[in-house]
Amino acid sequence: MIDSLAGLHERARQRLDPVHYDFFAGGAGAEVALAENERAFGRLALRPRVLRGNDIRDLRTTLPGARAAVPIFVSPTAFHRLAHPDGELATARATAAAGAVLISSMAATVAIGEVAAAARAVDPAAAVWFQLYLQRDPAVTEHLVRHAEAAGCSALVITVDSPVFGHRERDQHNGFHDLPAGLTTANMQDLPGGPREIDMSAAFTWAHLARLRALTRLPLLLKGILHPADARLAVEAGLDGIIVSNHGGRQLDAAPAGIEALPPIVSTVDGEIPVLLDGGVRRGSDAVIALALGATAIGLGRPVLWGLAAAGESGVRQVLELIRAELDHVLTLCGASRPAELTPDLVVPRGCRC
Template sequence: MPKISSIKDLQEAAKEKLSKGTYEYYTYGAQDMLTTSENCAAFDRIQIRPRVLRDVSKMDTRVKLFGRTLDSPIFVAATALQRLAHADGEVGAARAARRRNVVYSLSTFSTSSIEEVAKESRNANLWFQVSFFKDKNLTLSLIERAERAGFAAIIVTVDMPYSGRRLPDIRNPLTVPPHLSFSNFEPVSQSKHTDQEEDEWIGHHVVNGVEANLSWDSVTWLKRHTRLPLLTKGILTPEDARLAVAAGVDGIIVSNHGGRQLDSVSATIESLADVVDAVQGKIPVLFDGGVRRGTDVFKAMALGATAVFVGRPNLYGLAYNGEAGVNLALDILNEEFTLAMALSGCPSLKDINRTYVQHALAPLSRL
C-alpha cells in the first residue's frame, strides 16, 4: 500500500483490515445515509477566502476550554466498541490524544472501563460521554466514577432516545466477540451470580435501557448532580441551543450523531452558524460530524466552533495500526489544519472568523 497521506487513505486501509460487519458498524449511517454523506459533502460547498501578506512565521493552534489550555482544537469524539478495531482500543486512542494534548472523550459503551482509560492514559484530557438511562442511579454512578477517575467534563447525548434505523445492523447484526464487553457496565452488575445473568443485565441496559421520557428538566437534573462542566451533544437548531443555555449547560456540541440517528437532517456544518448565533457567546459551541481534512476544521472554526471532534478518523487510525494509527490520523489533520491557517493568513485561532469562508456557487469536488 502507498504511504498513508490522508484520512481517506486511512479509511481504505481500515476497510482492508476490519471485518465487513465491523467496518459497516463504524462507517454506515441511518437508512439511506443521506445525512452521513451530506456531513462530508456540505464542507465542499464552502470555500475559503484567504488573506495574503500576513505574518504567519509563528503559528498558534492552542485553545482554552474550562480552565485548560490544549494544543489543538481537534479533539477525539466518543465512539463505542473501539477494541473491535484494535486491541489498543480506547486506551491507545486516549494515549494518542494525550500525546497531542487534546481532549479524548470516552463513550459509555466502551470496551475499556472508565478507570482503565484514566489509569493507562495517565489522566489525559478526558471527557466522559453518558446517556440518560431509565435507571437514574446507573447514570449517576457512571458520572461519579468519571469524576473519581479524574475526568474533566461530562458530555450528555441528547439525540438518542431511540437508536436510529441502520440497515446493516438489521440485515447482519454486529456480534461482540466473547473476549470483549461493555466494560463500564461490569462493576455495576457484579451482584449477578452467573455469566448468563450478567450478560442479560448488561444487554438490557445497552439495548433497552436508554430513557425516552426526557425533557430539558432532565438536563437540569443532571447538571445538579455533577461538579464537572456539562455539555449537551446532539444540538442542531437555534431553538434548542437557546434552551440549552437556559438549562445552564456549560457547552454545546453541534452534532447529528454522524448521520446514525435520523436520516435527512441537515449536515452539522450547515447547522453550526445558526447555533453559534443563538448562543451569543454565552457558552462554547463545539462541532462534530464529517471532518476528514484540516480545511474542514478551518471552515468549522471560521463559522464559530471553539473546537471540533473527529470520530471515524480515530476508528480508521485504530484499525490501521492501533495507537500509532491514531497518532497518524491526528498528525495528518493537525498538519493540514495548521497549513490551512497559514495559507489563509491566520497565525492563531483568534484570527479565524466568518470573513474567511463563503458558500460556493457550485460545489468543489474531492478527487
C-alpha cells in the same frame, strides 16, 4: 507510514471484519445524513486574507475542563476493541500525545478508569471527558457519573439526540447486535444490580438535565444539538458547552449536516458558552471552515477508528497529526495566527462571485 486519511481508511477496511467495518462506517436509513456531513464542506470555500504577518502560529485552545494543544477532540465512538485489541487504551495514549481532548464513550470496551489512566500515563495533564446517555434508572446514571469523577474526567458530555437508537440498515442486514465473546460494554458491568444494557428513553426532558446538574460539579456539555432553540435552552439551563452534531449520520437520516446547522447556533449562543462541532471533518480545510464559522473545536470520529484499525496507536497518532498539520497549513494560507482570528467572512459558498 500512510500519509492520507483515505489511505488509512482503505487499510482499515481491508483489515476489519466486514460486519464490524459496516458497524463503524454505516449510518441511519439511506445514509443521506452520513454523506451530507462530508458533502456540505465541499459546498463551502475559504476566501483567504494576505500579508497578515502570521509566520508564528498558536493552535492552543481552552475548553470546559481542558486546555488543549490543538482545537481538536476525539468524538465518542463505541467498541474500539472491534478495531484493534488495545481498543480505547491505544486511542487514549495517541490522543494524549497529540494534546487533543478525548471523549470516551459510555459504550467503550475499556472502562473509563483504565482509559483515563492510559491517557495520563502519556501526559499527566491530558484531558479526558466521559460521554453519557441518561439512563431510565437514575441510580445507574449517578453510578456512571461517580465512576467518571473517580477516573479524573474533567467534563461530562451528555448525548441528547438518541431517545432511541437510529435504524441502521447495514447492521440489520448483517445481523450485528452483540459484541463477540470476550468483549463487553465495560462501563456497564459494575453497576447497581449487576451488568446492564444501555437503556435510553424518549421520556427525558430538560428537568432531567437539571437533576444531573445537581449531581456533579463537573462541566456539562450537550452533544447532538442541531436547532438554535435548543442551543438557547442549553445556555439558559446553565450548560457549559454544546456540540453541534448529527451523530455521524447514525440517528435521524433527515437531519442537516453539522456544518450547515452551526452558523445559526453560534449566532444564538452569541459567545455565552463554547460551541463545538463534529461530523464530516476529513481535512484541515474542513476544520478551518468550522472554526471560522464559530466552532471552538472540531471532533474526529470515524477517522480515528480508521487509524486505530489500520495501525493501532500509531494509526491514531497519524490521523491526529495529519489534521493538525493540515489545519496549521490552511490557517497560514488564510492569514491567521490562531484559530480565534478566523472569522465567518472567510467562508463563502463555492462558486460564489463574492
